[in-house]
Amino acid sequence: MIATTRLTRRFGTFTAVDSLTLQVSPGEVFGFLGPNGAGKTTVMRMLAALIAPTEGDARVAGFDVRRDGHRIRQVVGILTEAPGLYRKLSARENLRFYAKLYGVRDPDARATAMLQRLQMEASQDVPVGRFSKGMTQKIAIARALIHDPQLVFLDEPTSGLDPEAAFLVREFIANLKAQGKTVFLCTHRLEEAERLCDRVAVFRRKILALDTPQELRRGRFGSRTLIELSRHDDTLVEAVRSLPFVAAVQWRKAPPSASPTLIVTLGDPRTQNPELVRRLVDRGAEIRFVREEQASLEQAYLSLTGSLNLD
């Protein structure tokens, strides 16, 4: 659905996007995660054919961003940082206007359907200028989807929203995925990328990492298996340490009331955990729980980008 080759954008001598090569499949929710000023919006604007690349190429929904910009703008949906709505027009009037602009066959029916889906029929005749930020954002998303595009670009869709409105917007994005739409989601919010995206690119002028949220979380720190035991026994630590594939083992620091828990660092938990458990049981351990430690995506992100903000 999206394929870029060494896509580059400079502003004067400043390089905002440096040789980006990337593929996004149909039906994928792809997260573009990076701090403020990383170049996310610039990438999105190039892909949506709103600005031209300085170098490199991109194909979007089968079209070339350099040659077929007009076609791309017809077939993709885009939610930018500014909602692009007429404040004096009602929600319904805004949607009807954009439906006509995109040549939707029955603009009124389409506006009705979108208002229903967003559960906004009750406020459909209120001027958008009187809406809360959350409601405005819902209408802005409806606007971006008015022509039923297969590919949607969303730039920081929950930015500035209260938690409840942000939740609604995330539900809506999850819904798009269920409908088979391809979503390119720019965000600086880790939990949002983690919750919604099939794959995430950590980006700062270049791609620093690209994987599923689960793998990003895992990759950097090695895997750690947590084993909760019924009693403390230091001979078990030695038994585990002598296994050839174990990189480290230690007791978890926890209050005395908590169950004793071993933290075992190893390379490939899927194949090594069974042997680890067998060794412990052979040595008389009573195991209550075995689970994987979840390193946070935030740790991975911070270590990749170096900081939260460029500015």
Ligand SMILES: Nc1ncnc2c1ncn2[C@@H]1O[C@H](COP(=O)(O)OP(=O)(O)O)[C@@H](O)[C@H]1O
């Ligand atoms: N039209 C422009 N002219 C000059 N510099 C720009 C322009 N647009 C973006 N930039 C610069 O490019 C960098 C990336 O911006 P942007 O793509 O908006 O980042 P993000 O969306 O990740 O916050 C920033 O340093 C920004 O100041």
Ligand SMILES: [Mg+2]
């Ligand atoms: Mg931006």
